[in-house]
Amino acid sequence: MSVTMRDVAARAGVTPTVVSRVLHNKATAIRVSEATAERVRQAAIDLGYRVNVMARNFRERQTMMIGVLHGIGFDRPLLDKGSRYFASLMDGIIEGAFEHGYSVTLCPKLLGQTPEDAMSDGRFDGLVWYSTLPSQENREMLRRCSVPMVLIHTKAAEYGNRYPAVTCDNEQGIGLAVDHLISLGHERIGFAYEAHIPFSESAIRAGAYRSHMQERGLRVTDCDFIDAGDLDNYLSQPLRHTAILAHNEGLAAHVLRKAFSVGISIPQDLSVVGFDSTGYCEELTPKLTSIYQPLAEMGRGAINLLVQSIGGNTPNPLELIYPCSLDIRGSTCIPHR
Amino acid sequence: MSVTMRDVAARAGVTPTVVSRVLHNKATAIRVSEATAERVRQAAIDLGYRVNVMARNFRERQTMMIGVLHGIGFDRPLLDKGSRYFASLMDGIIEGAFEHGYSVTLCPKLLGQTPEDAMSDGRFDGLVWYSTLPSQENREMLRRCSVPMVLIHTKAAEYGNRYPAVTCDNEQGIGLAVDHLISLGHERIGFAYEAHIPFSESAIRAGAYRSHMQERGLRVTDCDFIDAGDLDNYLSQPLRHTAILAHNEGLAAHVLRKAFSVGISIPQDLSVVGFDSTGYCEELTPKLTSIYQPLAEMGRGAINLLVQSIGGNTPNPLELIYPCSLDIRGSTCIPHR
DNA sequence: GTGAAAGCGCTAACAC
DNA sequence: GTGTTAGCGCTTTCAC
Numbered sequence: 001m002s003v004t005m006r007d008v009a010a011r012a013g014v015t016p017t018v019v020s021r022v023l024h025n026k027a028t029a030i031r032v033s034e035a036t037a038e039r040v041r042q043a044a045i046d047l048g049y050r051v052n053v054m055a056r057n058f059r060e061r062q063t064m065m066i067g068v069l070h071g072i073g074f075d076r077p078l079l080d081k082g083s084r085y086f087a088s089l090m091d092g093i094i095e096g097a098f099e100h101g102y103s104v105t106l107c108p109k110l111l112g113q114t115p116e117d118a119m120s121d122g123r124f125d126g127l128v129w130y131s132t133l134p135s136q137e138n139r140e141m142l143r144r145c146s147v148p149m150v151l152i153h154t155k156a157a158e159y160g161n162r163y164p165a166v167t168c169d170n171e172q173g174i175g176l177a178v179d180h181l182i183s184l185g186h187e188r189i190g191f192a193y194e195a196h197i198p199f200s201e202s203a204i205r206a207g208a209y210r211s212h213m214q215e216r217g218l219r220v221t222d223c224d225f226i227d228a229g230d231l232d233n234y235l236s237q238p239l240r241h242t243a244i245l246a247h248n249e250g251l252a253a254h255v256l257r258k259a260f261s262v263g264i265s266i267p268q269d270l271s272v273v274g275f276d277s278t279g280y281c282e283e284l285t286p287k288l289t290s291i292y293q294p295l296a297e298m299g300r301g302a303i304n305l306l307v308q309s310i311g312g313n314t315p316n317p318l319e320l321i322y323p324c325s326l327d328i329r330g331s332t333c334i335p336h337r
Numbered sequence: 338m339s340v341t342m343r344d345v346a347a348r349a350g351v352t353p354t355v356v357s358r359v360l361h362n363k364a365t366a367i368r369v370s371e372a373t374a375e376r377v378r379q380a381a382i383d384l385g386y387r388v389n390v391m392a393r394n395f396r397e398r399q400t401m402m403i404g405v406l407h408g409i410g411f412d413r414p415l416l417d418k419g420s421r422y423f424a425s426l427m428d429g430i431i432e433g434a435f436e437h438g439y440s441v442t443l444c445p446k447l448l449g450q451t452p453e454d455a456m457s458d459g460r461f462d463g464l465v466w467y468s469t470l471p472s473q474e475n476r477e478m479l480r481r482c483s484v485p486m487v488l489i490h491t492k493a494a495e496y497g498n499r500y501p502a503v504t505c506d507n508e509q510g511i512g513l514a515v516d517h518l519i520s521l522g523h524e525r526i527g528f529a530y531e532a533h534i535p536f537s538e539s540a541i542r543a544g545a546y547r548s549h550m551q552e553r554g555l556r557v558t559d560c561d562f563i564d565a566g567d568l569d570n571y572l573s574q575p576l577r578h579t580a581i582l583a584h585n586e587g588l589a590a591h592v593l594r595k596a597f598s599v600g601i602s603i604p605q606d607l608s609v610v611g612f613d614s615t616g617y618c619e620e621l622t623p624k625l626t627s628i629y630q631p632l633a634e635m636g637r638g639a640i641n642l643l644v645q646s647i648g649g650n651t652p653n654p655l656e657l658i659y660p661c662s663l664d665i666r667g668s669t670c671i672p673h674r
Numbered sequence: 675g676t677g678a679a680a681g682c683g684c685t686a687a688c689a690c
Numbered sequence: 691g692t693g694t695t696a697g698c699g700c701t702t703t704c705a706c
Contacts, residue, residue, distance in 0.1 A: 030675090052698090056701085058682065058700080060701080081615075103444060105441065121390040342683070369691065392684045392685095395698065678705080679703090688695085689695095690693080
């Protein structure tokens, strides 16, 4: 049916071996005469020959494909609404991968019958894991996986330093936000998060908030942690805080909406700071002041580490930590009282 | 190195053939005794056997992969800023593909050395093409491509009805928007688009605007078409229109921003209607009234057609046209004069 | 410089 | 029910 090397070889009056050498630019290294090479090339063009990538992948045991386990443990869809978190990361990943000659496959669900199949069946040369849920099941899945992998938004230590990992500097980022609010004059600052979902970064951010507040001489009690599920209730009572720091931009946006619906003015009545700071923050009303983590760059950084792993090298460094900055927009101001 | 069928066969005391049959659930069809089957399964588990997907793909000549040529001819990145057009489509495509057992690979650039390689080298069982630029180069590339393909946002006729295609009903959508504006009392309605980019849909929408206006007894002249590049200039002069219809939501958002920067109030001074109506419109200020095309569903629909093609069937229908609706938000109101 | 031969792991005719 | 055999298209020793 389709044109193979055999056909090209026949037409050029050589063997498939030679064709292989010519078509992969090994002709000079493994000595093929220029005349022969030219004949082979011409034959390939005449016949409209194309390598069969699958045959080559099979033979070479590499696919030049990177799988992105995106959205494992999340409700889909992920790109078309709300926070641009995944979108930003994906842009960086796709770009980084293509620079190294890899293409990127999105896996909203796991491929294959079982988790192990999914990931270690030769389909991908490497994997990007960015489920942020450190469940026992995930841990088990990763343990069984024999393919190079990079973790995003997880500390390498969390999985025994067996995989390279990329995070932002959550502590520093939270510090920027707390200091910003304090410098505006806020003292009663709450932290909003989704208590029932054990995001590992969320816990880190919560901890950073607590310790940074205390360093600044501000008391933190359990009442200062606001669960996303309680937001309605929280906002319907007299406000306990003059500012809220949310663990990500999606939740911050949620606070904005809820506040609007019950007549609380942002930022006059309540300052709000988010985390992530993608284009989404620009689109909200008011525009959301947010801790910026360079997601696209983190995606590219993750690919760099992964490519090292795939090449058989120990990624260096094993962990890439990106500093955050603070994008001050319209959702924060000095407190009214 | 890794465990193969041979190993499993040896351990179970059978041949690879039997293993293949058992592990692909053909055991009953091709009669394998339950006892043997069980032994094989156990051996596979004991050994931690996993199919080598590449070997299978090679052998079976199918990869269960769909390639999405996204962003060909566009500046990257595409997901993290601005319109959610691509994001919405991708969500539908990914979801649709997974329902059929396919995974989705994103190709911001073409793979391989030449365009033909890129697409017909056995890597993908099918392709989604959603470059919206009907350039000669694209046309040539598609002509050479021997892999099943589906076009999004292009009429099948534009490529000789050789590929199934998915679009929205642009004429009907534009009609909804024009009628909405007319019913509010607008008569001077302009159409904004990017004149230098030959989006095929853009031209269709422009044509639909013209004819629908005329049907409603409103005159359209060349002055009613506003080029994106001229927006600054256009908005700095006395407004020629009371409403602007933009060819997509990205450009509509641009109008919103420009208007804001020169002190034109939307919608009081100028009503604005976009096209697409993704989550992006909700996030803008004011929220953007927009013609809705069901992008995620269109993505799924495209995959359905593609899967039919891959299966060797002529997609039926060859063309899927989705009706639009109108999402009225805050960027339109009655004209002041 | 070029070719012959073997084999990657899997599947499917076709025996028996 | 199970095994034998051949081969998908490619690359890579190793020989000449």
